[in-house]
Amino acid sequence: MAVLMRAFYLVALGVFGLVFGSFANVVIWRLPRRESVVSPGSRCPSCGHPVRPLDNVPLASWLVLRGRCRDCGAPIHWRYPLVEGLSGALWVSAGLLFGLTARAGVAIVLFYLLMILSFIDLDVMRLPNVLVVVLAVAGVVFVAVSAGTGLPLAPLTWAPAAGLFASPLASALVGVAAGSGLLALISAGYRLARGRNGLGMGDVKLMAAGGLFVGPYVLLALFLGSALATVYGLSVAGLKKQPEEGVLLVPIPFGPFLAAGLVLAAAFGPALWSAYVHALSL
Template sequence: MTETLMLLCLVGVLGLAVGSFLNVVIYRVPRGESLVRPGSHCPHCGNPVRARHNVPVLGWLLLRGRCADCHAPISARYPLVEAGTAALFVAVGTRFGWSWELPAYLYLAAVAIALSLIDLDVMRLPDRIVLPSYAVAAALLIPVSLAAGDPGAVLRGLVAAALLYLFYRVLSLWGLGGGDVKLAPLLGFYLGWLGWSAVAIGAFAAFLLGGMVGAVLLALKLASRKTRIPFGPYMLAGAFLAVFAAAPVSGWYSNLLLV
């Protein structure tokens, strides 16, 4: 119990720090800007953010949501991204515990938050984030499978990646975005590593969530049938739904068949 609590505290604090960095990624990557230079600064007056104001969540609260120099408003999305990343990291830590695969799924969580918000902002899933994530996934998961004597997990992940790529490539003929096609194999690899039930649930949940949100937007007249809606956030949400729920859902379904 003590070890679990320690892990959750560690990943929670890590999530706050990573969330602070993700705010930089979400703002700068679509603009083609460097993630390193210049340092954190107010986009209105250009003055650098003081170190004491750069503390995740607390800095925004201390400033009451305004720049310390020009008093321009600072979006509440900044602390929400930081707190949301910490919460997702804690959930992933609860799911995987002290395991070698934990870093891989924490990385996926960070990527999911960044890509979801960028896609909502600019309707793009930048190659600058998606493509390097393939190398990171391979570097973090393949050694784990080989060390555990389970190369089948890697093979299953590769097959799932290929299947989802083909599926999304076909859908792209009817207008699905190229970024979604590039993201699909990455999610397939992560879900395939967990098992076929995760692949099935993750793929299905993406369309279910997207359809539900689309229906609500249409009902509220916030969108029309011609409105472009980014699909990346639903792919990523579906993948994490599978990460957390695939095992109990597949167990429930198996029991249902046996009744």
């Protein structure tokens, strides 16, 4: 019975994730263009025909229509089903990681907003303030509830037994300070060394908001994000066969990598840390 409940829970999360993924596509497209995310309903960008409800089913419609508009046959970008599928996968991951708990809901808020921010950053090289603020406000509320009631909501990595950061408030504050502080320092260093901006303030604000959700593990997020961005940057530079000088000048958005780092830190941070401590004590 428990197995059936768990399966039902995960399937439900997956369905909600797909539906919200469909809405994420709307936000990713319209928010940077300052259009309303509520109305009008979805239209084909080529012929302007409103999308029929049956053609708006996440993943399935795109497959049935084989990636083309029913009215004008214009191709529908594969990124739409990708975002829907990724959203579904992230919601299910939150359920797998945190079970049937309020913490799974907190993880969903974090993962979902990070996904939207990442795709906007990919499109316009910018992290819209309004979304980062939504993430930060949600984080403050979750941490405040945790501090007030002892209910473990945020930071997601906070465990009541953790000696070093015994309270959720201390854990979150360390996360905010460490995440934004270190990134601001790196940004200032880059500016000094190269005479121009390499990192946006949006990235610094993102790590401050992320610190509320992962506490001190924000440092792990920063490390993983930088490592992923470096690997990606080098492979892009390698593929494009840029001149030697230009290699470091390929502009890549940092947001998606920081977001991936935050998700990984929230998911595996404490387990990685205890494995590390365990390995050291042997």
